[in-house]
Amino acid sequence: MTFDADERGWFGPPTTGFGGRYMPEALVAALDELTAAWLDAMADPSFVAEFEQILREYAGVPSPLYLAERLSDRVGARILLKREDLNHTGAHKIRNVLGQALLTRRMGKTRVIAETGAGQHGVASATAAAYFGLDCTVYMGSVDTKRQALNVARMNLLGAKVVAVDSGSATLKDAINEALRDWVATVDHTAYLFGTAAGPHPFPSMVREFCRGIGDEARAQCLEQYGALPDAVAACVGGGSNAIGLFTAFLDDADVEIFGFEAGGDGVETGRHAATIHAGDRGVLHGARTFVLQDEDGQTIESHSISAGLDYPGVGPQHAHLADAGRATYLPVTDAEAMDAMALLARTEGIIPAIESAHALAGALRLAEERQGQTILVNLSGRGDKDMGTALEYFGLGQADAETGDVE
Amino acid sequence: MTGGVSAATAFAAARAEGRAALMGYLPAGFPDVAGGIEALRTMVDAGCDVIEIGLPYSDPVMDGPTIQAAAQQALDGGVRTKDVLRTVEAVAATGTPTLVMTYWNPIDRYGVSRFAADLANAGGAGLITPDLTPDADPSWSQAADEHGLDKVYLVAPSSTDERISMTTAASRGFVYAAAVMGVTGARATTSELAGPLVARTKAAIATQGTGLPVGVGIGVSNGDQAAEVAARDGIGADGVIVGSAFVRTLLDHPGDTGEGLRALGRLTEDLARGVRRAQ
Numbered sequence: 001m002t003f004d005a006d007e008r009g010w011f012g013p014p015t016t017g018f019g020g021r022y023m024p025e026a027l028v029a030a031l032d033e034l035t036a037a038w039l040d041a042m043a044d045p046s047f048v049a050e051f052e053q054i055l056r057e058y059a060g061v062p063s064p065l066y067l068a069e070r071l072s073d074r075v076g077a078r079i080l081l082k083r084e085d086l087n088h089t090g091a092h093k094i095r096n097v098l099g100q101a102l103l104t105r106r107m108g109k110t111r112v113i114a115e116t117g118a119g120q121h122g123v124a125s126a127t128a129a130a131y132f133g134l135d136c137t138v139y140m141g142s143v144d145t146k147r148q149a150l151n152v153a154r155m156n157l158l159g160a161k162v163v164a165v166d167s168g169s170a171t172l173k174d175a176i177n178e179a180l181r182d183w184v185a186t187v188d189h190t191a192y193l194f195g196t197a198a199g200p201h202p203f204p205s206m207v208r209e210f211c212r213g214i215g216d217e218a219r220a221q222c223l224e225q226y227g228a229l230p231d232a233v234a235a236c237v238g239g240g241s242n243a244i245g246l247f248t249a250f251l252d253d254a255d256v257e258i259f260g261f262e263a264g265g266d267g268v269e270t271g272r273h274a275a276t277i278h279a280g281d282r283g284v285l286h287g288a289r290t291f292v293l294q295d296e297d298g299q300t301i302e303s304h305s306i307s308a309g310l311d312y313p314g315v316g317p318q319h320a321h322l323a324d325a326g327r328a329t330y331l332p333v334t335d336a337e338a339m340d341a342m343a344l345l346a347r348t349e350g351i352i353p354a355i356e357s358a359h360a361l362a363g364a365l366r367l368a369e370e371r372q373g374q375t376i377l378v379n380l381s382g383r384g385d386k387d388m389g390t391a392l393e394y395f396g397l398g399q400a401d402a403e404t405g406d407v408e
Numbered sequence: 409m410t411g412g413v414s415a416a417t418a419f420a421a422a423r424a425e426g427r428a429a430l431m432g433y434l435p436a437g438f439p440d441v442a443g444g445i446e447a448l449r450t451m452v453d454a455g456c457d458v459i460e461i462g463l464p465y466s467d468p469v470m471d472g473p474t475i476q477a478a479a480q481q482a483l484d485g486g487v488r489t490k491d492v493l494r495t496v497e498a499v500a501a502t503g504t505p506t507l508v509m510t511y512w513n514p515i516d517r518y519g520v521s522r523f524a525a526d527l528a529n530a531g532g533a534g535l536i537t538p539d540l541t542p543d544a545d546p547s548w549s550q551a552a553d554e555h556g557l558d559k560v561y562l563v564a565p566s567s568t569d570e571r572i573s574m575t576t577a578a579s580r581g582f583v584y585a586a587a588v589m590g591v592t593g594a595r596a597t598t599s600e601l602a603g604p605l606v607a608r609t610k611a612a613i614a615t616q617g618t619g620l621p622v623g624v625g626i627g628v629s630n631g632d633q634a635a636e637v638a639a640r641d642g643i644g645a646d647g648v649i650v651g652s653a654f655v656r657t658l659l660d661h662p663g664d665t666g667e668g669l670r671a672l673g674r675l676t677e678d679l680a681r682g683v684r685r686a687q
């Protein structure tokens with residue numbers, strides 16, 4: 001069984017599967033050009049070698065696979081952490097942008113645009129643009145520029161222009177809309193560095209290929225360090241780039257169970273969440289057929305999560321396909337569960353994870369209850385520095401006598 | 409049940425008069441459902457040959473600030489897909505070909521076949537689909553054929569000749585030449601991209617021998633621009649599509665319905681003179 005897309009970007013049968021390309025005709029030529037350039041680059045050993053060299057020497061890849069011993073003792077299962085939080089810029093996102101920016105240079109384009117939610121993809125894009133000497137404009141919802149001011153400052157320092165988007169719900173989905181509006185007017189010299197494994201073909205497949213080092217490395221590291229594959233792998237899923245980057249290496253390992261953890265927000269029963277696959281409504285958003293949070297008329301519903309990076313009402317089409325095909329299981333994790341897991345990892349291992357990644361960890365801790373003694377590999381996709389404002393408010397930190405809940 | 413009067417009928421009538429057709433767009437539910445119907449009927453009375461009714465959508469990636477603002481106002485006012493169909497019915501009753509211009513997800517959600525049936529029942533001519541190309545998903549084409557509806561796809565300056573040919577072959581009613589690389593919005597000057605795009609599109613249609621008309625959307629906001637777009641020795645559009653300028657006119661008269669409608673009528677008359685002046 002193949003879990004890959006066909007040449008037109010359909011995961012599963014065309015029109016009843018997921019993915020495809022629901023896009024304005026004005027952008028089709030650019031998407032075709034991008035597809036051809038990407039396939040040509042991936043078949044060129046010199047491109048692949050340069051990508052690997054930049055990842056190794058500049059981005060700090062491969063990231064370590066780390067056995068969290070104190071945490072493992074506490075939960076009764078062996079928890080392995082893929083330390084993407086140690087990458088340059090603090091998350092797995094750097095893999096994707098370096099790949100796309102290298103491709104941009106190869107295509108002879110001089111400007112890149114990007115959308116960003118939490119700001120991690122924006123920072124990564126601004127970083128890659130600085131590295132390659134490209135002009136960079138980042139679109140960010142005005143709600144997010146306020147809650148992630150530090151990342152706006154980082155992008156500014158890196159020389160990127162940050163445009164606050166006020167339209168619609170002024171969050172990630174609207175930043176994507178605005179970036180697409182820019183792109184349709186500038187496509188002759190501009191590349192759109194899409195931040196997740198969603199959107200129209202070829203982005204879901206291309207972003208996956210640039211991120212799949214996460215899983216390829218983790219699988220080899222696990223075999224080398226522990227002599228066996230993990231029993232289960234876990235990642236958080238917003239758009240799903242870190243998750244598909246981890247999952248891809250394990251898709252053909254039938255004995256490895258695959259879990260994606262979506263943002264359950266206040267709890268899926270409240271309607272205030274971003275658990276798109278769990279909610280299960282099929283639709284078209286940002287160029288792909290996938291699962292979408294939408295109302296009765298197909299209008300997109302605003303998602304809710306304490307984590308800006310998971311706060312997206314769509315999801316990458318390959319995840320939709322893996323869920324539909326039963327190869328991966330997607331479950332919601334609430335804000336409260338994620339914040340508890342963030343505090344637990346900080347106290348037991350001295351690692352402050354991104355709140356996004358804390359969703360994966362919280363889900364893995366739930367799995368551990370049923371899987372005593374088993375090995376669970378978790379993608380720690382990013383670090384929590386950017387989330388200290390949220391943590392400060394949530395836990396009431398910053399005072400001499402503050403406590404982080406029930407973590408003893 | 410087959411749909412209402414095809415847009416092709418209006419193009420044929422305009423062609424018989426030796427002129428281009430004037431095609432006017434407003435989103436449904438703007439400023440509210442009843443007000444939108446009144447505005448569209450005003451445009452019909454003042455000389456629009458074809459009406460395009462926008463289905464307001466939460467994520468309109470091809471629209472500039474003007475149409476975004478109107479669509480958002482309509483959504484904030486609670487407009488529903490069924491209100492769009494109600495608007496179609498009221499406007500199509502004038503006998504003027506009336507199409508719906510819509511992003512794909514609301515139709516997908518409504519049910520493609522069910523929407524086609526309900527649109528035909530309302531007397532609608534068909535759909536214009538800005539984010540659905542003919543090769544993206546065959547479901548609309550099948551439903552449109554079943555119900556005798558126009559299927560209007562877009563071509564763009566970036567389209568290859570091969571894609572233009574594929575698109576004109578798949579279109580019925582007319583083909584929509586979006587002649588600016590960018591989002592919708594009124595523009596001061598017509599684009600140099602329009603002429604070559606229309607020429608390439610007409611060449612493809614000539615090969616196919618269908619006589620499919622070419623409507624051009626290029627941010628026209630007055631009669632002089634309309635004349636330029638329609639001029640036989642210029643861009644040579646069979647139809648001039650105007651959207652943002654109509655929306656802007658209503659946005660500029662908040663709370664004064666009477667004056668807004670009068671201004672809309674004056675703009676329509678100016679544009680209608682423009683498409684006649686071109687001959």
